[in-house]
Amino acid sequence: MAETLIIPQNSTKTEKYNAIIPQIKAITDAETDLIANLANVVAILKETFNFFWVGFYMVKENQLVLAPFQGTLACTRIPFHKGVCGACYRSRATLIVPNVDEFADHIACSSASKSEIVVPVLSKNEVVAVLDVDSDVLDDFDEADKEGLEKIIEIVGKLF
Ligand code: SME
Numbered sequence: 593m594a595e596t597l598i599i600p601q602n603s604t605k606t607e608k609y610n611a612i613i614p615q616i617k618a619i620t621d622a623e624t625d626l627i628a629n630l631a632n633v634v635a636i637l638k639e640t641f642n643f644f645w646v647g648f649y650m651v652k653e654n655q656l657v658l659a660p661f662q663g664t665l666a667c668t669r670i671p672f673h674k675g676v677c678g679a680c681y682r683s684r685a686t687l688i689v690p691n692v693d694e695f696a697d698h699i700a701c702s703s704a705s706k707s708e709i710v711v712p713v714l715s716k717n718e719v720v721a722v723l724d725v726d727s728d729v730l731d732d733f734d735e736a737d738k739e740g741l742e743k744i745i746e747i748v749g750k751l752f
Pocket of ligand 1: 699
């Protein structure tokens with residue numbers, strides 16, 4: 593397995609997503625352990641975009657439970673009816689929150705977090721996890737992130 597990530601410098605977000613997607617596919621194809629693969633996916637996202645916080649919450653015991661992540665200490669359990677992550681679970685759709693202070697139900701794991709994108713991971717038509725990405729900058733996520741992360745999450749869903 594290639595252990596060095598190739599990330600094009602001075603390129604757009606879309607170009608970066610397009611560069612890492614085949615690498616994520618190759619790395620996860622070479623390993624059968626789910627947690628090992630999720631850990632590498634968040635490591636790749638952190639290394640490529642230097643996100644403030646990026647990680648998975650997995651559906652377990654009727655709630656969302658913290659799984660591999662990179663960033664600061666985080667809430668470990670999120671009920672389905674709470675937070676941006678819970679809203680993403682319920683809607684089964686990607687949610688972009690430009691200003692977390694304006695999202696009534698936002699769960700502040702870190703006061704530094706300003707904007708957020710959450711993408712549902714589907715396997716056999718069930719939401720099995722969500723990918724949560726937080727930024728310490730307002731309005732940091734756009735359609736390019738949505739498209740890129742959804743492509744990555746399509747690969748991730750097949751690992752479950
Ligand atoms: N802000 C999320 C909780 C998870 S942390 O950001 C890591 C939410 O409102 O669901």
